[in-house]
Amino acid sequence: MQASIVLLPGDGIGPEVTGQAERVLKLVAEKFGHTFRFSSHPIGGIAIDNGGDPLPQSTIDACRASDAILLGAVGGPKWDDPKAKTRPEAGLLKIRKELGLFANLRPIITFPELVDASPLRREIVEGTDILFFRELTGGLYFGPSGTEQVSPGIERSYSTAVYSTDEIERIVRMAAVAARSRRKKLTMVDKANVLEVSRLWRRVSAALIEKEFSDLTYEVVLVDSMAMHLLSRPTTFDVVVTSNMFGDILTDEASMLPGSLGMLPSASLGSSGPGLYEPIHGSAPDIAGKGIANPLATILAAAMLLRHSLGLEKEAEVIEAAVRKVLAAGHRTADLVRKGQPSVGTISITDYVLAAI
Ligand code: NAD
Secondary structure, three states: OOEEEEEEEHHHHHOHHHHHHHHHHHHHHHOOOOEEEEEOOOOOOHHHHHHOOOOHHHHHHHOOOOOEEEEOOOOOHHHHOOOOOOOOHHHHHHHHHHHOOOOEEEEEOOOOOOOOOOOOOOHHHHOOEEEEEEEEOOOOOOOEEEEEEEOOOEEEEOOOOOOHHHHHHHHHHHHHHHHHOOEEEEEEEEEEOHHHHHHHHHHHHHHHHHHOOOOOEEEEEHHHHHHHHHOOOOOOOOOEOOOOOHHHHHHHHOOOOOOOHHEEEEEEEOOOOOOEEEEEEOOOOOOOOOOOOOOHHHHHHHHHHHOOOOHHHHHHHHHHHHHHHHOOOOOHHHHHHOOOOHHHHHHHHHHHHHHHH
């Protein structure tokens, strides 16, 4: 296979971790006889420094022309001035919108070797394997909003959650298709006892499942209950689908189940065009440049890229198996060990992954 992959290293540890994922992708290409062409483009703080724009047009054009995109992370204290004209995160929101990436997939897997890194007890988290589908381009984060002066000294603000039938259908369908190839259970999370927009989610989702996915076990859970169930019985969930804001909060809560941010990848997909793959962690300015960042989340994001954008399932599994093997052999970066225990750096842990491949 020939594929063109755009790298958006970004800020902080972004370049360190994407650099390691690129090494892994190159080895996989060599082993399996593929040709991957890589090109690197600025996004976030570095792009602001270069030309004042967190997402230059040249980066958008390169992304559009690619088969898949691998992003590191954006942001850092240097660009945190609240009075600044623009922020690194604006680049991230814009690329999602530009490419129509309406679905954010976040697998939450507790690796057996890392169960003791979880803040929850082993018997609760062991065996957790959830795939979240968060709607990414609609709802409360994109609906009409504003602030008005209602009387002297009193302002009133509003943000509005808006969803249409087609926006709900396409994300629920994508989640249901994924559930079919997993354990065949789909959980839809909403707040239909209070919110009108959630009642539309419930109607549209139920109708779609009845019509096209009657082979799945389907359940609906209120978002407040879900916040509890994720901590008390995470192993009972398979695929979970929900709206933008609920997904934002629940996936961050769920990301604590495996114990380290440094292990979790994510994918953002549209109905066509390239997908965007990234670790869920940020640019970790506190450890940037020290050579100790954990690259495994980005390496696992590269595996998702092969699976979802290039259809290379076997190659994806080879990377995932290599990561497990490295963990099983006891190799750990600093974020995965207790204080004082031995650890290896960003490049060394990748060397072990390459050896396992
Ligand atoms: P963070 O995820 O960058 O870091 C949180 C903590 O986890 C830090 O102690 C960090 O050292 C550690 N950590 C994160 N990734 C790690 C890794 N791969 N290996 C080892 N340790 C790791 O979150 P933050 O500190 O809240 O944010 C820092 C910056 O990143 C901010 O500017 C924020 O806006 C930005 N951010 C960007 C994204 C993104 O690009 N998608 C996501 C979240 C935060």
